[in-house]
Amino acid sequence: xxxxxxxxxxxxxxxxxxxxxxxxxxxxxxxISTYYFGLVLMARAKSKKEExxxxxxxxxxx
Amino acid sequence: xxxxxxxSMPYLLLEIITAFIFSSxxxxxxxxxxxRVQGRPGPPIVQxxxxxxxxxxxxxxxxKTASMxxxxxxxxxxxxxxxxxxxxxxxxxxxxxxLIMCYAVxxxxxxxxxxxxxxxxxxxxxxxxxxxxxxxxxLVVAPALxxxxxxxxxxxxxxxxxxxxxxxxxxxxxxxxxxFVLVLSKTPYNPFGIVWxxxxxxxxxxxxxxxxxxxxxxxxxxxxxxxxxxxxTIFFGGIVVTPLDYIVAMTGVxxxxxxxxxxxxxxxxxxxxxxxxxxxxxxxxxxxxx
Numbered sequence: 281x282x283x284x285x286x287x288x289x290x291x292x293x294x295x296x297x298x299x300x301x302x303x304x305x306x307x308x309x310x311x312i313s314t315y316y317f318g319l320v321l322m323a324r325a326k327s328k329k330e331e332x333x334x335x336x337x338x339x340x341x342x
Numbered sequence: 343x344x345x346x347x348x349x350s351m352p353y354l355l356l357e358i359i360t361a362f363i364f365s366s367x368x369x370x371x372x373x374x375x376x377x378r379v380q381g382r383p384g385p386p387i388v389q390x391x392x393x394x395x396x397x398x399x400x401x402x403x404x405x406k407t408a409s410m411x412x413x414x415x416x417x418x419x420x421x422x423x424x425x426x427x428x429x430x431x432x433x434x435x436x437x438x439x440x441l442i443m444c445y446a447v448x449x450x451x452x453x454x455x456x457x458x459x460x461x462x463x464x465x466x467x468x469x470x471x472x473x474x475x476x477x478x479x480x481l482v483v484a485p486a487l488x489x490x491x492x493x494x495x496x497x498x499x500x501x502x503x504x505x506x507x508x509x510x511x512x513x514x515x516x517x518x519x520x521x522f523v524l525v526l527s528k529t530p531y532n533p534f535g536i537v538w539x540x541x542x543x544x545x546x547x548x549x550x551x552x553x554x555x556x557x558x559x560x561x562x563x564x565x566x567x568x569x570x571x572x573x574x575t576i577f578f579g580g581i582v583v584t585p586l587d588y589i590v591a592m593t594g595v596x597x598x599x600x601x602x603x604x605x606x607x608x609x610x611x612x613x614x615x616x617x618x619x620x621x622x623x624x625x626x627x628x629x630x631x632x
Contacts, residue, residue: 292351299349303429306354311421311557315414318398318553325399 282316285309349434357433358425362560364589365567366391368596369530375600376531394563397556405549407460416454417550417557423447424564432571435498438485441572448565449475452537455558456546467545470536470611477527477534477615479622480520487517487628488576497575504579511577513628518577520625523618525569529599530562533606534614570595 288305291297297305346352370390377384404413427444430436449471456468488510489495492503504510511518527534538545547558570592574582582591609617 289351289355293355296350302349302351302354303426306351306358306429307422307426310358310425311418311560314421314560315418315553315557318556319402321398322400322402322553326401 282313282320285313285316289313354429354433358428358564361428361432361567362563363391364592365563365570366394368570368592369563369566371593372529372596372600372603373531375597376604379601379604390563394556394559397551397559398553400552400555402552402554405459405461408549409458409460412454413458414554416451416458417554417561420448420451420455421557421561421564423451424561424568427568428564431497431568431575435501435575436496438488438495438497438500438572438576441497441568442481442485444568445478445481446475448561449478452546455550459549461549463543463548464546466542467537467548470539470542471546473611473615474527474534474537477618477622478524479619480517480524480625483622483625484514484517484521484576487514487625500576501579501583505583507580509578509580514577514625516628517625518573520621521573521577523621525573525595526599526602527614527618528566528569529603531603532599533603533609534618535608536611536614539608567592 286309288309292302292305346356367387367390370385370387373390374384374387404410423444427441430440430444431438452471453468456464456466456471458464485495488500491510491513492500494500494503500510523534526532529535530538536545538547542548547555550558571588574588574591574595578591582588
């Protein structure tokens with residue numbers, strides 16, 4: 281979803297489109313793509329933390 | 343080197359990113375000023391920006407009582423509204439009326455954010471958002487006075503009028519004061535900030551965590567920039583002209599706002615509305631100068 285919601289913005293950067301369409305794309309897709317990218321970042325940070333927890337050598341006692 | 347043309351998507355994106363970074367630094371400066379006035383070292387100026395990004399890697403927890411998908415959609419709507427206001431106002435200097443409508447929708451979205459989570463604290467915050475909306479009279483008074491004077495509500499036209507006839511501040515000082523109080527009421531830790539008062543935890547934002555909180559902060563950062571820009575453009579358009587002028591003026595106003603926020607306690611909800619109403623009615627005295 282993060283990639284899909286970014287496609288219209290990239291399309292607008294690459295192709296010269298009218299101002300009204302640019303405004304519509306930006307106001308609709310920037311918040312949504314920010315949200316989905318946030319979810320991706322959150323998932324990455326979570327999996328990294330879990331990986332660190334898993335690799336951590338814990339003292340199991342005698 | 344190829345520069346993006348005005349109005350193209352890369353140009354708009356560059357402006358949005360610049361406004362976002364600059365405004366978040368202003369809000370960081372605002373916190374720093376409050377801390378220094380109160381005798382604390384305070385966070386670094388870049389803290390507000392880092393704080394916003396930090397929420398993007400924090401876990402998103404959605405309350406069981408939340409009404410989905412409104413819980414997320416209303417935050418997206420708020421961000422979209424402030425993005426639209428940023429493009430129409432500071433970037434394109436378009437119609438002032440659209441900014442007023444954006445502001446009205448922002449109030450509705452604030453109300454919706456509070457209702458969507460289902461928490462009693464956020465519901466209280468959303469109720470206060472509606473109550474505080476009744477205090478937004480300067481938003482109507484100031485443009486009305488400006489229109490009768492300049493015969494236009496296009497921001498570019500208002501700026502051109504002031505370039506020839508001098509700043510509107512000298513003609514409508516009370517309307518400028520009322521608008522300044524409006525800007526003050528949208529600044530964090532302000533005396534009229536009943537919507538996110540600490541007596542109701544964080545008001546309408548209490549049950550919003552992780553990415554969602556980051557998105558709310560993004561909207562608030564853009565909103566602060568738009569309001570500051572509007573205030574300076576409408577009343578000081580003859581003095582504040584170049585981007586450097588705006589940087590200096592916005593920084594100055596933010597420091598002043600910091601002093602006010604640091605030295606004044608938060609007033610009760612009804613008092614907040616009443617004080618803002620009195621200031622707005624005072625602004626009507628400026629009608630004699632039209």
